[in-house]
Amino acid sequence: MAQVYYASLPIGLPANDQLDPRRIRDWVETMRRPVERRAEPNSISVGTQLVRPVRDYLQSRMVVFPIRQGEFTVWIDPAGYSVAWSANGGQDDFAPPDFQYELDVAASTVNGERYLRYL
Numbered sequence: 185m186a187q188v189y190y191a192s193l194p195i196g197l198p199a200n201d202q203l204d205p206r207r208i209r210d211w212v213e214t215m216r217r218p219v220e221r222r223a224e225p226n227s228i229s230v231g232t233q234l235v236r237p238v239r240d241y242l243q244s245r246m247v248v249f250p251i252r253q254g255e256f257t258v259w260i261d262p263a264g265y266s267v268a269w270s271a272n273g274g275q276d277d278f279a280p281p282d283f284q285y286e287l288d289v290a291a292s293t294v295n296g297e298r299y300l301r302y303l
Contacts, residue, residue, distance in 0.1 A: 228283065234289065245288055
């Protein structure tokens with residue numbers, strides 16, 4: 185890679201200019217291929233079936249984690265208890281791992297938001 189860089193420089197360019205970080209950065213940028221990013225959602229909402237009746241839940245909202253089991257996703261609380269489940273609908277990326285999820289008990293819905301989406 186270094187040989188390609190030095191071959192691209194004008195003949196007689198002073199050594200300090202050859203090693204100028206800005207020049208190297210600009211050259212690297214010209215060598216990169218543009219990356220196509222697919223549009224990914226920053227949030228999702230999934231209808232669920234609660235494991236127990238709504239009145240049995242002490243909290244109206246709780247953090248949950250998805251565990252995929254075949255055609256279903258089981259939603260567990262931080263203690264590892266199943267609190268809800270949902271059908272995957274044939275989607276492989278039904279519950280993306282880079283999301284954080286919260287169960288809205290009254291609505292029987294899991295809402296997900298991309299974790300650290302601004303990075």
